[in-house]
Amino acid sequence: MMIESQANTQSGDAEQARALTLYSYFRSSAAYRVRIALGLKGLPYDYVPIHLLRDGGQQRAPRYVELNPEALVPVLIEDEGDPLTQSLAIVEYLEETRPEPPLLPRAPADRAYVRSIAMQIACDIHPLDNLRVLFYLKKTLGVSDDQKNAWYRHWIETGFAALETRLAREAGPGGRVGRLCFGDTPTIADLCLVPQVFNAERMGVPLDVYPTIQRIAAAAGEIEAFVRAAPGNQVDAE
Amino acid sequence: MMIESQANTQSGDAEQARALTLYSYFRSSAAYRVRIALGLKGLPYDYVPIHLLRDGGQQRAPRYVELNPEALVPVLIEDEGDPLTQSLAIVEYLEETRPEPPLLPRAPADRAYVRSIAMQIACDIHPLDNLRVLFYLKKTLGVSDDQKNAWYRHWIETGFAALETRLAREAGPGGRVGRLCFGDTPTIADLCLVPQVFNAERMGVPLDVYPTIQRIAAAAGEIEAFVRAAPGNQVDAE
The missing domain is CATH 3.40.30.10 (Glutaredoxin)
Structure with a gap:
């Protein structure tokens, strides 16, 4: 459709x-x-x-x-x-x-910053919690549901702790963080962050220890394109 | 130094x-x-x-x-x-x-092709076999060495099978593959492929079922920048 x-x-x-x-x-x-x-x-x-x-x-x-x-x-x-x-x-x-x-800033150093946030999520958090990996843990390695859920949380928590440090540093005076990961305009960093926060919330990962992540995801979540893209608003949502 | x-x-x-x-x-x-x-x-x-x-x-x-x-x-x-x-x-x-x-071609569709190969490796193969993940499997989940090695091979084999299909398709007449992933000039696809092939060889993953991958990695491996970047040629090599 x-x-x-x-x-x-x-x-x-x-x-x-x-x-x-x-x-x-x-x-x-x-x-x-x-x-x-x-x-x-x-x-x-x-x-x-x-x-x-x-x-x-x-x-x-x-x-x-x-x-x-x-x-x-x-x-x-x-x-x-x-x-x-x-x-x-x-x-x-x-x-x-x-x-x-534009979804990337203009200056190369700023683009590297934005891309590194996107890739930290896309390479170092998300792939470890992908469905096919969870299946392998369950079916091939026979781990329990508790172990599988702990795995899921572990990689989000490890990744978010590092990301929070980076974003909190950039949130001070002269830093790059504004309402969003780079100023107030959405970039590819935000479009990786919001889905990862959605997953974390769905898995009940406590997010109050990542206040900068939480604040940015909340701000991005109010932007219409983010709302329309949310899982619950898709035609195949369950 | x-x-x-x-x-x-x-x-x-x-x-x-x-x-x-x-x-x-x-x-x-x-x-x-x-x-x-x-x-x-x-x-x-x-x-x-x-x-x-x-x-x-x-x-x-x-x-x-x-x-x-x-x-x-x-x-x-x-x-x-x-x-x-x-x-x-x-x-x-x-x-x-x-x-x-340049390490990327000029046309957007070609750049997307090159980046997608790089990211398939960087997002969907490599992170699953990273040291910290293998440690977690061993120490937290208590898997055996055999299970750990099977895990390692599984993600390389899954990824390489898909990659071989893509590269073999592009290796025909009119396709993008030449001596390397995109024509004969090194791109970011090759600089992701070669290290992943190095890991696969180190783990004894049989590569003859991926002839296009093998051929490209061999061709790239002859280029001086690839030789000089190889693990064995670093000052901290063991």
Whole structure:
């Protein structure tokens, strides 16, 4: 189905007229990031739900694996183009092809700061708590539910403790943090942070020890593109 | 100590005169990626070894955690600037501040392809086999060495199977693969691939089922910047 994305930028740009199709699962953090980016850039898109738990995992269906041999969401397809995979590669692609509004600052050192926050979440927290990893722990290693949940919390807590230190440092006078990770304008750091905080809350990880993370996620969570991208607001939400 | 990097580009650029310091561990894949990038761009740098296993892990020493609250390598510091973290954020920074020779193609769809390969490795393979994860499996979950090694191989094999499919598709006529992941010129895809293949070989993962990966890694491995960045050629090699 077509999602009417409310353009928050000058539209009528020919770039924006190209058809975009997102293969997504409402609860996937990686898909959530791309949904936020599409919303921030005011890009409408077709939403194709891929249920990660139904039918033995719809991401493993041959037709989907043909699109993405990794059998993971999201995939973004533009017109008849190649399927684009890896959420942050997709977001960089959107940034390069639809630069307004920018999701990265201009100065290289600031871009490195923003990307490092995004990648800390995308590389060092999220992959460890991905569904396929939790399945492996349960089914192959036979860990208990308590051990599995402790694992889940451990990687969020380890990652968030380091991230809180970095963000709190930048929240002082002359620092980069504003209402959001970089000033008051959403960047790829925020679109990684919010889904990770959503997961943490869902797993009951206490967040009051990460006040800067909590404050930024709350501020971002009020922005319309973030609200529309939230798992509960997707057509495949349960 | 100072590493004399052989400039393979026009040097004498003022950008290149800035002092770079890399905190590295010879066997770290993430540090290895950055070493390759520095070499490809002909940038000399100071190498500060951080031994991940000695002294209870030198990356956990307060002075290092001050640089990188994540307590991971690598960190790159330029002059008196902020410590830069996350290998791919560092490489993008080098690409933006020292564009020659480019490590990304020009067209957005090609850049997305290259970045997606890099990120598939950096997000979906490498973090699962990181030292801290293996420690957790051993110490907290009490898995056996066999189970730990099977875990290690599982994530490489899962990732490489998908990657082989993607690269083999692109290796046909009109595809993007040449001697390397994108044509014959090294990109950030190759600088992620080679360290991951190094790890796989070290763990005895059979690679002949991934002929395209194997062929590209072998071709890249002959390029001087890759040779000089190899773990065995670092001052802290054991």
